[in-house]
Amino acid sequence: GENVEQHPSTLSVQEGDSAVIKCTYSDSASNYFPWYKQELGKRPQLIIDIRSNVGEKKDQRIAVTLNKTAKHFSLHITETQPEDSAVYFCAASQETSGSRLTFGEGTQLTVNP
Protein backbone atom coordinates (compact mmCIF):
# COMPACT_ATOMS: atom_id res chain seq x y z
CA GLY A 1 0.00 0.00 0.00
CA GLU A 2 0.86 3.68 -0.11
CA ASN A 3 3.27 5.14 2.43
CA VAL A 4 3.68 8.90 2.89
CA GLU A 5 6.56 10.41 4.84
CA GLN A 6 6.52 14.06 5.91
CA HIS A 7 9.33 16.32 7.13
CA PRO A 8 9.99 18.17 9.32
CA SER A 9 7.73 17.20 12.22
CA THR A 10 8.09 20.68 13.74
CA LEU A 11 8.97 23.97 12.08
CA SER A 12 9.39 27.34 13.74
CA VAL A 13 9.79 30.52 11.66
CA GLN A 14 9.68 34.26 12.18
CA GLU A 15 6.72 36.19 10.86
CA GLY A 16 7.35 37.16 7.24
CA ASP A 17 9.73 34.27 6.56
CA SER A 18 8.96 31.38 4.23
CA ALA A 19 8.13 27.84 5.35
CA VAL A 20 8.66 24.63 3.36
CA ILE A 21 7.25 21.21 4.21
CA LYS A 22 8.25 18.15 2.21
CA CYS A 23 6.56 14.80 1.60
CA THR A 24 7.54 11.64 -0.22
CA TYR A 25 5.22 8.85 -1.35
CA SER A 26 5.77 5.28 -2.44
CA ASP A 27 2.91 4.31 -4.78
CA SER A 28 3.49 5.38 -8.37
CA ALA A 29 -0.27 5.02 -8.98
CA SER A 30 -0.98 8.01 -6.71
CA ASN A 31 -1.96 11.07 -8.71
CA TYR A 32 -3.78 13.40 -6.30
CA PHE A 33 -1.90 15.23 -3.56
CA PRO A 34 -3.83 17.48 -1.17
CA TRP A 35 -2.53 19.52 1.75
CA TYR A 36 -4.61 20.07 4.87
CA LYS A 37 -4.31 22.57 7.71
CA GLN A 38 -5.60 21.48 11.10
CA GLU A 39 -5.90 23.91 13.98
CA LEU A 40 -6.14 22.56 17.50
CA GLY A 41 -9.45 20.79 18.05
CA LYS A 42 -10.70 21.50 14.55
CA ARG A 43 -11.23 19.56 11.33
CA PRO A 44 -8.57 19.20 8.64
CA GLN A 45 -9.19 21.92 6.08
CA LEU A 46 -8.01 21.64 2.48
CA ILE A 47 -5.67 24.51 1.64
CA ILE A 48 -4.33 23.45 -1.76
CA ASP A 49 -4.09 20.33 -3.89
CA ILE A 50 -2.28 19.22 -7.01
CA ARG A 51 -2.88 16.53 -9.57
CA SER A 52 -0.18 14.59 -11.33
CA ASN A 53 -0.65 16.32 -14.67
CA VAL A 54 0.89 19.56 -13.34
CA GLY A 55 4.18 20.28 -11.61
CA GLU A 56 3.26 23.39 -9.64
CA LYS A 57 0.19 25.19 -8.36
CA LYS A 58 -0.04 28.50 -6.57
CA ASP A 59 -2.77 30.23 -4.56
CA GLN A 60 -1.73 33.60 -3.15
CA ARG A 61 0.90 32.88 -0.46
CA ILE A 62 0.67 29.10 -0.80
CA ALA A 63 2.24 26.93 -3.49
CA VAL A 64 2.71 23.22 -4.01
CA THR A 65 5.28 21.54 -6.24
CA LEU A 66 5.23 17.94 -7.43
CA ASN A 67 8.03 15.76 -8.79
CA LYS A 68 6.45 12.52 -9.95
CA THR A 69 9.73 10.99 -11.03
CA ALA A 70 11.23 11.40 -7.57
CA LYS A 71 7.86 10.80 -5.85
CA HIS A 72 7.96 13.90 -3.72
CA PHE A 73 5.87 17.03 -3.28
CA SER A 74 6.30 20.13 -1.18
CA LEU A 75 4.24 22.92 0.37
CA HIS A 76 5.62 26.44 0.30
CA ILE A 77 4.16 29.23 2.40
CA THR A 78 5.56 32.72 1.83
CA GLU A 79 5.24 35.82 4.02
CA THR A 80 4.10 33.70 6.96
CA GLN A 81 1.71 35.16 9.50
CA PRO A 82 0.92 34.08 13.09
CA GLU A 83 -2.46 32.75 11.92
CA ASP A 84 -0.59 30.26 9.72
CA SER A 85 0.41 28.44 12.93
CA ALA A 86 -1.21 24.98 12.84
CA VAL A 87 -0.50 21.35 11.99
CA TYR A 88 -0.15 20.72 8.27
CA PHE A 89 -0.73 17.30 6.71
CA CYS A 90 0.15 16.10 3.25
CA ALA A 91 -1.75 13.22 1.69
CA ALA A 92 -1.71 11.05 -1.41
CA SER A 93 -4.47 9.24 -3.26
CA GLN A 94 -5.09 7.50 -6.56
CA GLU A 95 -8.06 9.74 -7.33
CA THR A 96 -9.86 12.76 -6.00
CA SER A 97 -12.90 11.08 -4.51
CA GLY A 98 -13.17 7.31 -4.82
CA SER A 99 -9.88 6.27 -3.27
CA ARG A 100 -8.43 6.44 0.21
CA LEU A 101 -6.24 9.31 1.37
CA THR A 102 -2.94 8.25 2.91
CA PHE A 103 -1.65 10.97 5.23
CA GLY A 104 1.77 11.97 6.42
CA GLU A 105 2.38 12.34 10.15
CA GLY A 106 2.01 16.10 10.13
CA THR A 107 4.15 19.19 10.64
CA GLN A 108 3.56 21.56 13.55
CA LEU A 109 4.24 25.01 12.12
CA THR A 110 4.76 27.86 14.58
CA VAL A 111 5.05 31.42 13.26
CA ASN A 112 6.58 33.71 15.86
CA PRO A 113 5.48 37.39 15.79
Next chain:
Amino acid sequence: DAGVTQSPTHLIKTRGQQVTLRCSPKSGHDTVSWYQQALGQGPQFIFQYYEEEERQRGNFPDRFSGHQFPNYSSELNVNALLLGDSALYLCASSVASGYTFGSGTRLTVV
Protein backbone atom coordinates in the same frame (compact mmCIF):
# COMPACT_ATOMS: atom_id res chain seq x y z
CA ASP B 1 -19.75 25.68 7.98
CA ALA B 2 -17.97 22.49 6.89
CA GLY B 3 -20.99 20.98 5.17
CA VAL B 4 -20.18 17.58 6.71
CA THR B 5 -21.97 17.05 10.01
CA GLN B 6 -20.86 14.56 12.64
CA SER B 7 -22.50 13.55 15.89
CA PRO B 8 -21.90 13.42 18.73
CA THR B 9 -18.96 15.82 19.11
CA HIS B 10 -17.62 14.13 22.23
CA LEU B 11 -18.23 10.73 23.77
CA ILE B 12 -16.91 8.83 26.76
CA LYS B 13 -17.31 5.06 26.82
CA THR B 14 -16.12 2.23 29.04
CA ARG B 15 -13.80 -0.47 27.78
CA GLY B 16 -15.81 -3.35 26.28
CA GLN B 17 -18.79 -1.19 25.33
CA GLN B 18 -20.06 -0.49 21.82
CA VAL B 19 -20.35 2.90 20.14
CA THR B 20 -22.09 4.33 17.06
CA LEU B 21 -20.91 7.53 15.38
CA ARG B 22 -22.91 9.34 12.73
CA CYS B 23 -22.09 11.41 9.66
CA SER B 24 -24.17 13.46 7.24
CA PRO B 25 -22.22 14.25 4.07
CA LYS B 26 -22.02 17.56 2.28
CA SER B 27 -24.92 18.15 -0.08
CA GLY B 28 -24.26 16.47 -3.42
CA HIS B 29 -21.57 14.15 -2.06
CA ASP B 30 -22.28 10.44 -2.46
CA THR B 31 -19.10 8.90 -1.06
CA VAL B 32 -18.31 8.77 2.66
CA SER B 33 -15.01 7.75 4.22
CA TRP B 34 -14.09 7.33 7.87
CA TYR B 35 -10.70 8.06 9.43
CA GLN B 36 -9.23 7.56 12.89
CA GLN B 37 -6.84 10.25 14.13
CA ALA B 38 -4.88 9.41 17.26
CA LEU B 39 -3.39 12.30 19.20
CA GLY B 40 -0.38 13.76 17.42
CA GLN B 41 -0.76 11.58 14.33
CA GLY B 42 -2.16 11.81 10.85
CA PRO B 43 -5.61 10.42 10.07
CA GLN B 44 -5.71 6.68 9.27
CA PHE B 45 -8.23 5.34 6.73
CA ILE B 46 -10.84 2.98 8.19
CA PHE B 47 -13.24 2.39 5.27
CA GLN B 48 -15.21 4.04 2.50
CA TYR B 49 -18.85 3.68 1.49
CA TYR B 50 -20.43 4.29 -1.89
CA GLU B 51 -23.93 3.30 -3.02
CA GLU B 52 -24.51 1.74 0.42
CA GLU B 53 -21.62 -0.69 -0.04
CA GLU B 54 -18.22 -0.81 1.65
CA ARG B 55 -15.92 -0.10 -1.27
CA GLN B 56 -12.52 -0.04 0.43
CA ARG B 57 -11.20 -0.94 3.87
CA GLY B 58 -8.04 -0.01 5.71
CA ASN B 59 -6.09 -2.07 8.20
CA PHE B 60 -8.69 -2.11 10.99
CA PRO B 61 -10.16 -5.16 12.75
CA ASP B 62 -13.71 -6.42 12.21
CA ARG B 63 -14.73 -4.66 15.43
CA PHE B 64 -15.02 -1.61 13.18
CA SER B 65 -18.07 -1.76 10.94
CA GLY B 66 -20.17 0.73 9.08
CA HIS B 67 -23.23 1.45 7.09
CA GLN B 68 -24.41 3.91 4.48
CA PHE B 69 -28.06 4.84 4.09
CA PRO B 70 -29.97 5.72 0.91
CA ASN B 71 -29.62 9.44 1.73
CA TYR B 72 -25.79 8.94 1.76
CA SER B 73 -25.47 9.45 5.51
CA SER B 74 -23.28 6.94 7.31
CA GLU B 75 -22.60 5.29 10.64
CA LEU B 76 -19.42 3.92 12.13
CA ASN B 77 -19.82 1.20 14.75
CA VAL B 78 -17.07 -0.01 17.04
CA ASN B 79 -17.62 -3.06 19.23
CA ALA B 80 -15.69 -4.28 22.28
CA LEU B 81 -13.99 -0.94 22.78
CA LEU B 82 -10.34 -0.89 23.77
CA LEU B 83 -8.41 1.92 25.45
CA GLY B 84 -6.47 2.25 22.19
CA ASP B 85 -9.64 3.16 20.33
CA SER B 86 -9.54 6.57 21.98
CA ALA B 87 -9.13 9.03 19.11
CA LEU B 88 -10.76 11.66 16.94
CA TYR B 89 -12.98 9.96 14.35
CA LEU B 90 -13.32 11.97 11.17
CA CYS B 91 -15.85 11.56 8.41
CA ALA B 92 -15.05 12.83 4.93
CA SER B 93 -17.46 13.08 2.04
CA SER B 94 -16.35 13.45 -1.54
CA VAL B 95 -17.16 13.97 -5.16
CA ALA B 96 -14.82 14.34 -8.12
CA SER B 97 -13.56 17.69 -6.86
CA GLY B 98 -12.15 16.28 -3.64
CA TYR B 99 -12.81 15.54 0.02
CA THR B 100 -14.45 17.61 2.74
CA PHE B 101 -13.94 16.66 6.37
CA GLY B 102 -16.34 17.00 9.26
CA SER B 103 -15.27 18.30 12.64
CA GLY B 104 -15.03 14.82 14.06
CA THR B 105 -16.17 12.90 17.11
CA ARG B 106 -13.73 12.78 20.02
CA LEU B 107 -14.07 9.29 21.55
CA THR B 108 -12.51 8.61 24.92
CA VAL B 109 -12.46 5.03 26.21
CA VAL B 110 -11.91 4.65 29.95
